[in-house]
Amino acid sequence: MGVHQVKLTINGKTVVEGVESRTLLSDFIRDGCGLTGTHVGCEHGVCGSCTVIVDGAAVRSCLMFAVQADGLEIETVEGLSQNGELGPLQKNFKECHGLQCGFCTPGILMSATDYLSKHPEPTTRELKEMLSGHLCRCTGYDGILKAIQKTVEENKETIS
Amino acid sequence: MKPAKFDYYRPTTVESALSLLDESGFDGKIIAGGQSLVPIMNMRLSTPDCLIDINHLNDLDFIELDNEKIKIGTLTRQSRVEASAKIKEKCGLLSEAVPFIGHVQTRNRGTFGGSLVHADPSAEIPLSLMASGGSVLIASKDESREVKVEDFFVTYLTTDLLPTELLTEVHIPVWEGRIGHSFQEISRRHGDFALVASACQLCLDDQDKISRVRLALGGVEAVPLLVEEVNQIMAGEKISEMLLDKVAEIVKSAVDPESDLHASSEYRRHLATVLTKRTLQTAYNRARRSM
Ligand code: FES
Ligand code: FES
Numbered sequence: 001m002g003v004h005q006v007k008l009t010i011n012g013k014t015v016v017e018g019v020e021s022r023t024l025l026s027d028f029i030r031d032g033c034g035l036t037g038t039h040v041g042c043e044h045g046v047c048g049s050c051t052v053i054v055d056g057a058a059v060r061s062c063l064m065f066a067v068q069a070d071g072l073e074i075e076t077v078e079g080l081s082q083n084g085e086l087g088p089l090q091k092n093f094k095e096c097h098g099l100q101c102g103f104c105t106p107g108i109l110m111s112a113t114d115y116l117s118k119h120p121e122p123t124t125r126e127l128k129e130m131l132s133g134h135l136c137r138c139t140g141y142d143g144i145l146k147a148i149q150k151t152v153e154e155n156k157e158t159i160s
Numbered sequence: 161m162k163p164a165k166f167d168y169y170r171p172t173t174v175e176s177a178l179s180l181l182d183e184s185g186f187d188g189k190i191i192a193g194g195q196s197l198v199p200i201m202n203m204r205l206s207t208p209d210c211l212i213d214i215n216h217l218n219d220l221d222f223i224e225l226d227n228e229k230i231k232i233g234t235l236t237r238q239s240r241v242e243a244s245a246k247i248k249e250k251c252g253l254l255s256e257a258v259p260f261i262g263h264v265q266t267r268n269r270g271t272f273g274g275s276l277v278h279a280d281p282s283a284e285i286p287l288s289l290m291a292s293g294g295s296v297l298i299a300s301k302d303e304s305r306e307v308k309v310e311d312f313f314v315t316y317l318t319t320d321l322l323p324t325e326l327l328t329e330v331h332i333p334v335w336e337g338r339i340g341h342s343f344q345e346i347s348r349r350h351g352d353f354a355l356v357a358s359a360c361q362l363c364l365d366d367q368d369k370i371s372r373v374r375l376a377l378g379g380v381e382a383v384p385l386l387v388e389e390v391n392q393i394m395a396g397e398k399i400s401e402m403l404l405d406k407v408a409e410i411v412k413s414a415v416d417p418e419s420d421l422h423a424s425s426e427y428r429r430h431l432a433t434v435l436t437k438r439t440l441q442t443a444y445n446r447a448r449r450s451m
Contacts, residue, residue, distance in 0.1 A: 004168060021168035021211070024202075043161040044199035045266060057239070057268040063198040064269070067168050068191075068213060111265055132350045133263025 006070040010035065011079030019066040026050040028066035029076060037077035037106045041135070048134035051107035052076050058114035077106035080113065089113060089151045098147035100138035108134045112148050120155060163201040167210040174217055174299070178326060182301040184210045186323050191215075192235055195262065195270040196278040220273075220328060225250060230332040234273025238285075239264070241272055250334045253341035253361050257288040260343070263351045273327045276312070279319045282354040282379035286313060288343060290376035290384045291359035294332040300325045313383035337371070338364040340447025342439040345378070346431050348422060354379050355423045358435035362394075364447045370394050375440065380415040380432050387414055390436070399444040407440065408433040 003018040010033055017032055029038045029052065041047035043062045050062045053075040080087040086094065089109060099105040108131065115122065115130045122130070127148055131141060171177040181188055189208035191197055192215065200206045214220065220235040223244050230251050232241065241247055242258040261267055261275065261284050275285040276296065289309045296312055298305050298321060312320050321327060345357035362373035373394050377385045390407050397403055417428035 020165070022163045022165055024162070024198075027162075043202050045195060045262075048263070048265060051265055054269075057237075058265050059269040060195075060265055062202070063194050063266075065168070065194075065198075065211075068170075068194075068215060070170075115264065129259075129350075130264050133265040 004067045004070070006067055008069045008071065009073045011075055021065060021067050023066045024062055025052075025054075025064040025066045025069050025074075026061040028069075029061060029074070032066070035076050035078050039103055039106055041103065046135070047104070047107075048111065049104050049107040051110045051134070053110050053114050056114070058111045075110065075113075077109055080109060088154060089116075089147070092147040092150045092154075093144070096147040096150060097143035098139065099143075104134055104136040104138075108136070108144060112151075116148070116152065116155070121152065124149070161202045163198070164204055164207040166208055168213065169210065170213045170216055172216050174219060174326075174328065177212055177214055177217060178299060178301045178324075180212050181326060182324050184212070188212055188323070190277075190326060192274045193237070193270040194274075195266045196274065196280070214326070223247060225334075228334045228336070230334060232272050232330045232332070234271060234276075234327050234329055236272045238267040238270045238272060238275070242267060251292060251332055252339075253288050253292055253343055253359060254285075254332070256341065257284040257343040257359060260284050260345055260354070260357070272330065276330065277319055277321055277327050279313055279317050279383070280353070281316060281382055281384060282345075282357055283384075284343070284345070284354075284357065284378075287357055287359045287376050287378040287384045289330065289332065290386050291341075291361050291374045292332050292335070293374060294330060296327050297329045297331070298325050299328050304328075306331075310386060315382040335361060335363055335372075338366075338447050338450050340364070340443035340445065340450065342442035342446070344435050344439050344442070346435065356380060356417070356428050356431040356435055358432070358439040360439040360443045362440075362443050362447055364444075367398075368448055369396055369398055370444075371396075373440075373443075375436065377411070377415065377432055377436070380417040380428060385415065387411060387436075389414065394440075399441060404437045404440060408437055411436045 007016045026040050029035050039049040041049040045060045045063045052061045055072050187209035191211045191213050220233040222233040224231045248255040295306050295308045341361040343359045345354035347354045357378035360375040363371050365371045375387050375390050411433050415432050417425050419425040
């Protein structure tokens with residue numbers, strides 16, 4: 001039951017820590033690394049608020065043990081801003097009323113970031129399907145969808 | 161909601177995983193994607209003394225086509241199965257079923273074999289495997305064996321797997337000819353467990369008569385149910401409303417679902433007949449369109 005030494009990368013920074021095997025990745029990120037942007041809602045994989053990107057895939061951090069993340073690369077919401085400025089997706093969430101209380105937001109931002117990197121031109125249906133893995137009790141999802149779609153449009157413009 | 165303490169091991173070869181499993185016996189548990197195991201550990205419904213993490217056994221992460229068989233390694237992520245062109249071409253039923261599992265974010269981590277050994281009676285992978293037929297390969301420290309999917313599921317959340325055994329890969333036969341398939345389910349919300357799910361794969365001869373069919377229902381029994389009687393009476397027939405009604409009657413008396421918080425037994429039985437008709441008709445139409 002001892003403590004395991006883990007070495008992982010969070011938002012580009014290397015972290016070396018001792019963790020108990022039962023420590024959830026979500027708790028490690030928040031309490032061990034002080035990155036409280038990652039939220040914890042249900043702790044059984046239903047709400048999506050704890051979603052982070054692990055080795056290039058959006059996953060629930062409450063369904064992984066920190067010890068399992070040894071050697072892996074983690075991205076959290078703190079990694080989305082650039083030099084203290086909101087990233088493009090974050091800006092659009094702000095502009096399109098994509099959040100109200102903000103509890104669900106970090107998870108959705110990470111899911112959307114991962115999804116857009118793999119599907120640069122998603123249909124509305126695909127985006128809704130992706131969002132179905134997240135519970136938002138405030139917005140009704142409409143603003144969230146708009147914010148993501150606005151980002152898709154902007155990305156297209158920068159490419160062309 | 162924090163899990164109880166446990167010992168953690170992370171083997172890098174299948175052999176060492178099997179030895180660890182052998183030593184830990186009933187106290188040990190395999191963790192792969194953890195999308196079913198970790199929630200029940202967080203709720204302390206399960207408190208294993210020791211977890212053996214197989215996420216580093218890269219040999220068990222593959223999709224291969226071999227002699228008209230699709231082989232899928234137990235560690236293959238569900239999202240990889242979903243995106244696989246090979247699977248779409250050779251086992252369309254599976255491609256259709258996988259997007260119904262949880263959400264994008266859980267499929268990114270959840271594994272193919274994990275869903276099988278968890279053996280939830282309404283889960284999509286066990287059900288589609290039942291409809292396509294196939295077998296699972298099981299290894300322990302001293303031997304390995306192959307079990308037909310029909311014999312693998314024992315009851316709720318229980319399979320033929322012994323505590324010292326590991327499911328390593330799954331073999332699915334590729335059906336040849338004019339094939340049609342369909343997977344449908346009804347759930348309260350998108351991504352929830354299905355109340356009832358239905359999967360079917362069939363093959364037509366050149367006169368549009370059914371030469372072979374397998375229909376399986378999930379959420380109606382303790383294990384995914386292969387409705388043998390239906391499969392027998394449909395052989396050699398064309399689909400007609402009369403035939404579908406007859407099949408629905410058979411399904412109605414063949415299933416005896418339990419009532420729970422989410423749906424009554426009667427409602428589940430009703431869904432079973434409706435979904436049976438829908439999947440058979442859809443699979444039939446698809447097969448007819450294929451030359
Ligand atoms: S806290 Fe992880 S999904 Fe709800
Ligand atoms: S903004 Fe409040 S839960 Fe989504």
